[in-house]
Amino acid sequence: MAYSEQVIDHYENPRNVGKMNDQDDNIGTGMVGAPACGDVMRLQIKVSDDGVIEDAKFKTYGCGSAIASSSLVTEWVKGMTLDQAQELKNTTIAEELALPPVKIHCSVLAEDAIKAAVADYKEKQAKK
Amino acid sequence: MMDITQNYFEFLALPVTYQLDLQALSERSRELQKTLHPDRFSHLSDRERRLSVQYTAYLNEAVATLKNPLSRAQYLLKLEGIDTFSESQVQLDPMFLMQQMELRESLEDIASASDPDADIERLRQTVEQEMKSLREQFDSYYQQSTPSAHEAAAVCVRKMQFIDKLGREIEVLEDQLFDE
Numbered sequence: 348m349a350y351s352e353q354v355i356d357h358y359e360n361p362r363n364v365g366k367m368n369d370q371d372d373n374i375g376t377g378m379v380g381a382p383a384c385g386d387v388m389r390l391q392i393k394v395s396d397d398g399v400i401e402d403a404k405f406k407t408y409g410c411g412s413a414i415a416s417s418s419l420v421t422e423w424v425k426g427m428t429l430d431q432a433q434e435l436k437n438t439t440i441a442e443e444l445a446l447p448p449v450k451i452h453c454s455v456l457a458e459d460a461i462k463a464a465v466a467d468y469k470e471k472q473a474k475k
Numbered sequence: 476m477m478d479i480t481q482n483y484f485e486f487l488a489l490p491v492t493y494q495l496d497l498q499a500l501s502e503r504s505r506e507l508q509k510t511l512h513p514d515r516f517s518h519l520s521d522r523e524r525r526l527s528v529q530y531t532a533y534l535n536e537a538v539a540t541l542k543n544p545l546s547r548a549q550y551l552l553k554l555e556g557i558d559t560f561s562e563s564q565v566q567l568d569p570m571f572l573m574q575q576m577e578l579r580e581s582l583e584d585i586a587s588a589s590d591p592d593a594d595i596e597r598l599r600q601t602v603e604q605e606m607k608s609l610r611e612q613f614d615s616y617y618q619q620s621t622p623s624a625h626e627a628a629a630v631c632v633r634k635m636q637f638i639d640k641l642g643r644e645i646e647v648l649e650d651q652l653f654d655e
Contacts (some may be wrong), residue, residue: 366574382633385640
């Protein structure tokens with residue numbers, strides 16, 4: 348199966364790979380996995396006091412489409428509010444990367460990851 | 476007469492259990508193969524020959540599925556109506572995912588380690604122990620055979636799928652290091 352140019356671009360030059368301290372109060376961490384293929388994805392956001400995502404990092408162990416989906420999401424969510432980030436839909440990701448039907452689940456994984464990161468951040472704030 | 480509407484266990488006349496007697500499996504498989512040998516069908520009609528090809532395919536599939544501890548577990552759950560193989564939307568234990576992430580990270584670091592062989596060996600042992608413990612957990616849940624125990628067994632299988640992937644990644648890395 349051929350990957351689209353957009354997927355190859357993100358796969359070869361992934362944006363924002365890395366890790367932020369998940370103990371920090373202003374960091375939200377989303378950890379998700381796809382049991383069917385064994386892919387694991389970690390997506391983190393750094394949120395400013397007024398609720399805007401300042402930075403995002405990811406690390407994905409999986410296929411090219413999973414890497415590209417998470418790379419794209421970290422690019423997109425920078426500058427978004429938490430609400431906007433939570434609204435992000437996997438279909439938008441899949442469309443941008445021209446994912447074939449068998450790879451749609453990779454974009455679902457990225458959507459789940461950003462949602463989990465936002466939820467983790469909110470949970471931390473509620474505990475404060 | 477063979478019947479491919481039977482499940483793999485029935486087809487091979489073996490008890491439906493996770494702790495499968497692998498020797499019995501290969502014996503039954505050999506017996507069936509003998510009766511399916513193409514030479515025995517040379518005098519038969521096209522239809523019968525076609526059937527024998529079908530039986531052989533089903534037999535090979537059955538043996539391959541039951542032999543492997545992970546696919547055997549997946550198949551047992553499938554018989555209970557739980558498909559762990561193609562599902563994509565499931566909640567996973569965050570601690571487990573965290574651990575998987577760390578294991579993948581340590582695998583990634585091995586390529587640049589001073590003694591990659593020792594590190595690979597250590598990681599492989601971790602994978603084997605984890606697999607063994609998950610297999611035991613799976614079996615004990617599966618034997619309880621209630622819907623909630625089957626769900627717990629499915630959780631074990633999903634974890635095995637991640638560990639299995641890690642095991643294959645280790646093999647890939649070994650091949651790469653060996654080639655250099």
